Amino acid sequence: MHDVVIVGGGPVGLFLACELGLAGCSVLVLEREPEPGSPFKAEPLGLRGLSPASVEAFYRRGMLDRLLAAAGVPDWAGADPGEAPSPPRRGGHFAGMMLDGTKFDDAALPFRLAGPAAEGLLTSLEAVEAVLSEQASKLGVEIRRGVTVGAVAQDDEGVVARAGADEYPARWLVGCDGGRSTVRRLAGFDFVGTGPRFTGYRMHATVVDPEKLHYGFNLTPTGMYLQLAEGNLGMMDFDGGAFDRSQEPTREHLQAVLRRVSGTDVTLGEVHLASTFTDRAMQTTTYRRGRVLLAGDAAHIHSPLGGQGLNTGIGDAVNLGWKLAATVLGQAPDGLLDTYTRERHPIGAKVLDWSRAQVAIMNPDPHAQAIQAVVRDLLSTVDGTTYVLDRISGTSLRYDLGSEHPLVGRNAPDLRLEDGTRLGDLMEDGRGLLLDFSAGRCLHGSATGWESRIRYAAGPARDDLGVGAVLVRPDGIVAWAGDHHPDPEAFDRAAAHWFAAPAIR
Incomplete structure (x- = not known):
C-alpha cells in the first residue's frame, strides 16, 4: 500500500508528487495517457505563462535552472544574484486589454525583494512536465501511464483506486485529473458554479492571407481573436458554449468563426491542431471528502483568461504537499489538513470571479463595451496596472493566519543573509x-x-x-x-x- 496515490500526471499532480516524495512518503502517480508527450503540450498550443509565484515554487525546490533550460531561456533577468538585478520584465492583459509593464509600481507592494524568481516565465507544458517528472523519479515517486481509473472506494483506514481488474490501495488519494475529473465524480464532490457564455478555440493553422489579421489580442464587436504568431490563433465566439466538444472543429467551421469574430474574409489553409474550451466557472464546495482530496482543475475550472489555471493548481499542490506529508508521517497537529480547503478554496473562488469579470467585459454587447471603455482608462494608470499585474503574479497572496503582523500569512520575501545565502x-x-x-x-x-x-x-x-x-x-x-x-x-x-x-x- 502506498501512502498516497495521485490520479493525474500533469504539472499539478507531478508537483504534488515531488512535494510528498521530498518528505519521504511513498507515492504512486496514475496517468491515463500512455505517453508523456502530446502535440497539445508542446509549442505552440502548449505554451503557458508561469506566474512569479509559480516560478518561485520551482526556485525554492532547486528546479529553476532546469526549468529555464527546458524552456530554452538563455537570458534570465532574475538569474544574477548581484546587488543590482535587472528590472523584472512584466506584461499581461486583462480581458484582452494589454498592460504596460513599465507602469508597474514595485514600491506600492509590501515586503518585496529582488531575487532569482522575481518574474514570470513563458514555457510549454511539455517542458514543465519534463522537469517535474525527472524530479519525481529522483525522489522515488512511481509513475504508471496508460492507467484509467474507473472506481474509487474509501473507508476510515484507506482508499482504493480501481482501473479494470487492477487495484491501487493507499492511505490517501488525490485527484489531479483535470477539469473533467473522474475522481471528483466518483468520490461524490459537489461541483457548483456558472455555465458558459462562449466557445473558445485554439488552433495552429496555415493562414493564406495573414496580413488581414493583427497580432496580439483583438477585441471586436463580434467577439475576440488572438494571434501570438502567424497561424497560432485563439478565438472567442459568444455562442453560449454551444459548440464546445459537441463536434470536431473542422477547417470550414474554424474559418467561419474566425471571419465572424475578426470582421475579415481571411482564409485558412491547413489546420494542424485545434481544440475548444469554454468559460464555465465551477468549483467543488470542499477540497476534501474523507481520504480523497482534489487539486488543480479537478477542484476548480474557469476560462483560461489571464493564465490563472495552471498557476492556481501549482499553488494548490504547494499548499497541500507538506500538510498531507505531515499527516501521513504522523507529524501533523490537529486540523492541519483541514487548512488546505480553508486556505485554498477562497483563492480558487477569487480566480473564478477574476475570470467571470473578464468574460463579462469582453461580451460583444453595448453595456459590456461601455464598461470596457471605463476599465481601459483605469488600466492606463499606474495604480490600475499595478493592481492587475499584482493579482496575476500571485506573490501578494495573503492567508488569514490570525496574526496582526503584516508579514504573517504572506509569501515570504527572498530574504538574504550577509553571506549571500537566500531564503x-x-x-x-x-x-x-x-x-x-x-x-x-x-x-x-x-x-x-x-x-x-x-x-x-x-x-x-x-x-x-x-x-x-x-x-x-x-x-x-x-x-x-x-x-x-x-x-x-x-x-x-x-x-x-x-x-x-x-x-x-
Whole structure:
C-alpha cells in the first residue's frame, strides 16, 4: 500500500508528487495517457505563462535552472544574484486589454525583494512536465501511464483506486485529473458554479492571407481573436458554449468563426491542431471528502483568461504537499489538513470571479463595451496596472493566519543573509525555515527541538525588512514574525501550531 496515490500526471499532480516524495512518503502517480508527450503540450498550443509565484515554487525546490533550460531561456533577468538585478520584465492583459509593464509600481507592494524568481516565465507544458517528472523519479515517486481509473472506494483506514481488474490501495488519494475529473465524480464532490457564455478555440493553422489579421489580442464587436504568431490563433465566439466538444472543429467551421469574430474574409489553409474550451466557472464546495482530496482543475475550472489555471493548481499542490506529508508521517497537529480547503478554496473562488469579470467585459454587447471603455482608462494608470499585474503574479497572496503582523500569512520575501545565502536556497529540502536575524541570541535554544522539521539559520540580513526573525512554512508562507528582540515563547506557540509538538520529531 502506498501512502498516497495521485490520479493525474500533469504539472499539478507531478508537483504534488515531488512535494510528498521530498518528505519521504511513498507515492504512486496514475496517468491515463500512455505517453508523456502530446502535440497539445508542446509549442505552440502548449505554451503557458508561469506566474512569479509559480516560478518561485520551482526556485525554492532547486528546479529553476532546469526549468529555464527546458524552456530554452538563455537570458534570465532574475538569474544574477548581484546587488543590482535587472528590472523584472512584466506584461499581461486583462480581458484582452494589454498592460504596460513599465507602469508597474514595485514600491506600492509590501515586503518585496529582488531575487532569482522575481518574474514570470513563458514555457510549454511539455517542458514543465519534463522537469517535474525527472524530479519525481529522483525522489522515488512511481509513475504508471496508460492507467484509467474507473472506481474509487474509501473507508476510515484507506482508499482504493480501481482501473479494470487492477487495484491501487493507499492511505490517501488525490485527484489531479483535470477539469473533467473522474475522481471528483466518483468520490461524490459537489461541483457548483456558472455555465458558459462562449466557445473558445485554439488552433495552429496555415493562414493564406495573414496580413488581414493583427497580432496580439483583438477585441471586436463580434467577439475576440488572438494571434501570438502567424497561424497560432485563439478565438472567442459568444455562442453560449454551444459548440464546445459537441463536434470536431473542422477547417470550414474554424474559418467561419474566425471571419465572424475578426470582421475579415481571411482564409485558412491547413489546420494542424485545434481544440475548444469554454468559460464555465465551477468549483467543488470542499477540497476534501474523507481520504480523497482534489487539486488543480479537478477542484476548480474557469476560462483560461489571464493564465490563472495552471498557476492556481501549482499553488494548490504547494499548499497541500507538506500538510498531507505531515499527516501521513504522523507529524501533523490537529486540523492541519483541514487548512488546505480553508486556505485554498477562497483563492480558487477569487480566480473564478477574476475570470467571470473578464468574460463579462469582453461580451460583444453595448453595456459590456461601455464598461470596457471605463476599465481601459483605469488600466492606463499606474495604480490600475499595478493592481492587475499584482493579482496575476500571485506573490501578494495573503492567508488569514490570525496574526496582526503584516508579514504573517504572506509569501515570504527572498530574504538574504550577509553571506549571500537566500531564503530560497534554504528551502530545497522541503522543511520549514526559521531565519533568526538576532544571531541566535533569543531563539536558538528554542529551535533545537525542531531540527528534523524546521531548518535554522542565523545571522544579520542585507535587508531584514524590519523584523528580527521569521518562521516560514514549507510552502513559503510566513507563519510567524518577531521584532528585533523576538519572544521565544511566541515562536514556540507558532511552531507548535503548524508543526505539532517537538516530542513527535
